[in-house]
Amino acid sequence: MYNLEFRRSLEELLHNEETVDSWIYTTCGYCGTGCGLYLGVKKGRAVAVKPNPSSSVNQGQLCLKGIYAWKTLEHPERATRPLRRVGEKMVPITWEEAHETLARKIREALEQGGPEAIGIYHGGQLTLEEYYALHKLAKGVLGTPNIDANTRLCMASTSMGYIRSFGIDAPPGCYEDLDTAEVIFILGANPAEMHPQVWQRILRNRQRKGTKLIVADPRLTLPASVADLHLRLRCGSNIPLVYSIIYVLIRENLLDWGFITKATAGFEDLKVAAQDFPPEVAQELTGVPARDIIQAAHLFGRAATAVTLFCQGVNQSLQAVDTVTLINSLHLITGKIGRPGCAPLSLTGQSSSLSMREIGGAGSLPGLRNPKNPRHRHEVARFWGVEEKILPQHTNDIHTMLELIDAGRLRVLWVIGTNPAVSLPDQQYVRRQLERVFLVVQDIFYPLETAYYADLFLPAAQWGEKTGTITNSERRVNLVQKVTQPPGKAQDDLTIICQVARNLGAGRLFPWPGPEEVFNELKELTRHRPNDLTGITYNRLKAEGGIQWPCPEGAKTGTARLYTDGFFPTDPAVSQAYGEFNANPGRAKLWAVPYHPPSPFKDPDYPFWLNTGRVIEHYHTRTKTKRILELNVLIPQPFVEINPQDAAALGIKEGDWVKVVSRQGWVKVRARVTPVVSKGEVFLPFHFGDLDPGERQQPQAANHLTSRITDPISRQPLTKVGTCRLEKIESGKELSLLPNSGL
Numbered sequence: 001m002y003n004l005e006f007r008r009s010l011e012e013l014l015h016n017e018e019t020v021d022s023w024i025y026t027t028c029g030y031c032g033t034g035c036g037l038y039l040g041v042k043k044g045r046a047v048a049v050k051p052n053p054s055s056s057v058n059q060g061q062l063c064l065k066g067i068y069a070w071k072t073l074e075h076p077e078r079a080t081r082p083l084r085r086v087g088e089k090m091v092p093i094t095w096e097e098a099h100e101t102l103a104r105k106i107r108e109a110l111e112q113g114g115p116e117a118i119g120i121y122h123g124g125q126l127t128l129e130e131y132y133a134l135h136k137l138a139k140g141v142l143g144t145p146n147i148d149a150n151t152r153l154c155m156a157s158t159s160m161g162y163i164r165s166f167g168i169d170a171p172p173g174c175y176e177d178l179d180t181a182e183v184i185f186i187l188g189a190n191p192a193e194m195h196p197q198v199w200q201r202i203l204r205n206r207q208r209k210g211t212k213l214i215v216a217d218p219r220l221t222l223p224a225s226v227a228d229l230h231l232r233l234r235c236g237s238n239i240p241l242v243y244s245i246i247y248v249l250i251r252e253n254l255l256d257w258g259f260i261t262k263a264t265a266g267f268e269d270l271k272v273a274a275q276d277f278p279p280e281v282a283q284e285l286t287g288v289p290a291r292d293i294i295q296a297a298h299l300f301g302r303a304a305t306a307v308t309l310f311c312q313g314v315n316q317s318l319q320a321v322d323t324v325t326l327i328n329s330l331h332l333i334t335g336k337i338g339r340p341g342c343a344p345l346s347l348t349g350q351s352s353s354l355s356m357r358e359i360g361g362a363g364s365l366p367g368l369r370n371p372k373n374p375r376h377r378h379e380v381a382r383f384w385g386v387e388e389k390i391l392p393q394h395t396n397d398i399h400t401m402l403e404l405i406d407a408g409r410l411r412v413l414w415v416i417g418t419n420p421a422v423s424l425p426d427q428q429y430v431r432r433q434l435e436r437v438f439l440v441v442q443d444i445f446y447p448l449e450t451a452y453y454a455d456l457f458l459p460a461a462q463w464g465e466k467t468g469t470i471t472n473s474e475r476r477v478n479l480v481q482k483v484t485q486p487p488g489k490a491q492d493d494l495t496i497i498c499q500v501a502r503n504l505g506a507g508r509l510f511p512w513p514g515p516e517e518v519f520n521e522l523k524e525l526t527r528h529r530p531n532d533l534t535g536i537t538y539n540r541l542k543a544e545g546g547i548q549w550p551c552p553e554g555a556k557t558g559t560a561r562l563y564t565d566g567f568f569p570t571d572p573a574v575s576q577a578y579g580e581f582n583a584n585p586g587r588a589k590l591w592a593v594p595y596h597p598p599s600p601f602k603d604p605d606y607p608f609w610l611n612t613g614r615v616i617e618h619y620h621t622r623t624k625t626k627r628i629l630e631l632n633v634l635i636p637q638p639f640v641e642i643n644p645q646d647a648a649a650l651g652i653k654e655g656d657w658v659k660v661v662s663r664q665g666w667v668k669v670r671a672r673v674t675p676v677v678s679k680g681e682v683f684l685p686f687h688f689g690d691l692d693p694g695e696r697q698q699p700q701a702a703n704h705l706t707s708r709i710t711d712p713i714s715r716q717p718l719t720k721v722g723t724c725r726l727e728k729i730e731s732g733k734e735l736s737l738l739p740n741s742g743l
């Protein structure tokens with residue numbers, strides 16, 4: 001199906017090739033892979049996409065989403081004018097009225113409740129420049145602790161894991177490492193569907209030089225089905241699995257003692273902790289045969305080079321941060337870091353989720369600074385000239401903000417480029433809070449699930465209609481360019497944010513005529529920092545096809561991989577602030593993390609493990625992909641994957657309507673009976689919102705089922721951890737439109 005669709009789009013593309021006036025250099029705005037492409041323009045309108053053959057990332061290929069990316073630009077449901085709630089209705093207003101209302105509401109909230117009465121919650125598909133402006137407004141002008149991004153749901157655990165092991169939040173390796181690695185270990189990720197061009201690269205290398213592939217996923221995903229070794233662990237059992245691999249490596253001395261001695265701290269503690277996980281014990285805890293665990297350790301330990309790729313099967317599962325630190329340790333004790341073909345490389349989710357982490361997502365300060373470090377706070381405050389504003393505590397996460405709304409303390413919530421009425425866990429609770437607060441929604445589409453609760457709606461420009469930079473999974477800063485005008489009165493996010501700042505009397509801090517001037521300001525804040533951008537200009541990005549940070553002023557190229565000298569910027573001030581003093585600055589820390597076995601299976605009313613995630617055809621809450629016919633037709637409806645044995649026991653057949661019930665709520669979706677999921681586990685894509693968010697009759701959003709449990713360190717919601725039961729409610733008609741996207 002994938003190839004067939006790809007071919008069809010190529011035909012369409014070639015047809016368009018003859019008709020476009022010009023091709024404009026840009027970068028795909030969907031996933032964190034960061035593929036280079038050209039947008040084809042005819043008479044000022046985007047009409048086609050083609051891959052950039054000289055992009056080192058995608059090497060002349062694109063996936064389905066990239067190919068069709070231009071189709072969302074002129075969709076009739078693009079938001080074109082600001083709207084204001086009057087009773088039950090949303091009525092059009094001018095930008096002046098919209099800005100006046102927002103400024104007044106912010107001022108009132110400040111007067112009544114102080115900075116804490118205002119909250120900002122934004123997405124991970126804005127540009128670096130937009131994040132910078134927004135975080136300057138929140139932290140430097142409003143002084144509110146309430147700013148969070150959907151990176152909280154996405155990469156927060158990876159961020160904290162990297163900080164704890166290495167001192168900073170920075171992916172150490174690059175895609176080139178996939179070309180040279182002898183072994184690739186994919187743990188809790190499905191790149192065939194979610195990072196398709198990374199997957200293509202793996203396949204090419206495998207064909208060329210027989211790269212060994214180990215996949216640890218509870219589901220029989222496409223990567224799992226073609227892997228040399230599929231570690232089909234039970235959901236939630238990453239910790240005993242990785243510990244056991246470490247156990248075997250230590251037992252059989254498959255270690256790099258030179259590296260351990262020179263560059264790490266904590267090996268003895270890690271060794272003691274790993275003793276609890278001999279493969280036979282891990283087999284009990286994970287369901288993975290002991291011999292497979294041993295084989296995985298042998299493959300990994302005996303290879304000269306190895307890369308571990310991980311994503312939401314780690315970040316959203318039990319003990320997420322602990323798992324990231326163990327993955328890091330796996331590479332540290334074997335010396336498989338800081339050299340070609342070696343890295344614990346997290347795949348970033350959204351196109352610019354790493355940009356957000358550099359600027360302030362999940363609580364950091366620009367330049368990968370840590371707000372817990374007084375020197376870092378001072379540096380940013382001095383640069384902005386707002387000494388008193390930057391708060392010492394970590395910013396509040398979105399859950400805390402919702403609790404503040406519940407408590408009547410947060411009065412105005414400004415949501416930008418994220419759709420929490422679909423994507424946040426425990427929807428019933430979330431929607432209650434969205435109803436309660438004065439809600440400002442800034443998005444590119446209307447109608448929209450979250451805008452259903454809005455009091456004020458601001459129409460934004462999207463990818464293709466604005467210029468800026470986005471950073472991919474391998475720290476490559478890429479340029480996205482404005483190719484067409486936004487529809488109607490829609491404005492780009494940077495323009496909107498700067499106007500809000502001006503209306504609040506802070507115009508002097510937001511003097512930029514355009515995004516490049518913002519970039520030039522923010523890059524000063526990165527000078528001599530680990531993500532030094534001072535050597536980068538927009539022109540250079542275009543000419544060189546993206547540059548990997550750090551790239552200090554004067555540097556001829558970016559930096560492919562970090563820690564090549566075995567020095568790790570572990571920062572005692574930061575560790576101390578977290579109560580975890582690392583006595584060995586400059587060394588990576590090997591954490592002896594605890595193991596907390598999962599406990600949710602005690603309740604016989606909810607006998608199934610609830611796993612949620614994605615499919616290739618849709619992106620997140622589908623605001624774009626449901627509007628692209630070629631994609632939506634492939635997966636037009638939500639579904640639940642059920643193992644054939646469980647389905648037989650419950651009398652459920654393919655296509656039947658099933659009620660999935662958890663402690664939080666229920667949904668009605670179609671059954672997909674498939675061995676992709678193990679017995680006792682079910683999987684739902686989280687892409688689908690409710691048909692009508694106000695309607696309670698047929699909820700279908702997977703996040704009705706998920707709970708607000710979070711990782712204790714990163715506060716990331718564990719949306720792959722839950723329990724549920726299944727009830728057949730009616731037989732379905734034959735389903736013609738449910739291809740199995742996994743295999």
Ligand SMILES: Nc1nc2c(c(=O)[nH]1)N[C@H]1C(S)=C(S)[C@@H](COP(=O)(O)OP(=O)(O)OC[C@H]3O[C@@H](n4cnc5c(=O)[nH]c(N)nc54)[C@H](O)[C@@H]3O)O[C@H]1N2
Nearest residue numbers: 188189190194236311312313317349350613614616619620
């Ligand atoms: N087509 C498409 N591409 C996307 C996106 C999209 O929505 N659509 N979203 C982008 C974003 S923002 C993100 S964050 C990434 C996400 O990319 P991925 O993380 O690859 O995607 P998911 O489907 O969320 O989860 C991956 C796998 O984790 C497995 N898993 C669940 N629990 C566990 C566990 O306890 N242990 C292990 N080892 N595995 C487990 C699931 O079975 C699933 O197959 O994709 C990006 N790319």
Ligand SMILES: Nc1nc2c(c(=O)[nH]1)N[C@H]1C(S)=C(S)[C@@H](COP(=O)(O)OP(=O)(O)OC[C@H]3O[C@@H](n4cnc5c(=O)[nH]c(N)nc54)[C@H](O)[C@@H]3O)O[C@H]1N2
Nearest residue numbers: 153154417418419423442443460462612620621623686719
């Ligand atoms: N159960 C469950 N829940 C999950 C997950 C899961 O695996 N399971 N995954 C989580 C993860 S990893 C993620 S990243 C989140 C994603 O969740 P969301 O952030 O809610 O996902 P999107 O649909 O990408 O939302 C982006 C919104 O921004 C709008 N938009 C797009 N471009 C622009 C722009 O340039 N400007 C503005 N202003 N708006 C724009 C889109 O129309 C859309 O409404 O979901 C999380 N929720």
Ligand code: SF4
Nearest residue numbers: 028030031035063066
């Ligand atoms: S792999 Fe990701 S970045 Fe590349 S074309 Fe597909 S969605 Fe876009």
Ligand SMILES: [Mo]
Nearest residue numbers: 153154349350
């Ligand atoms: Mo994500």
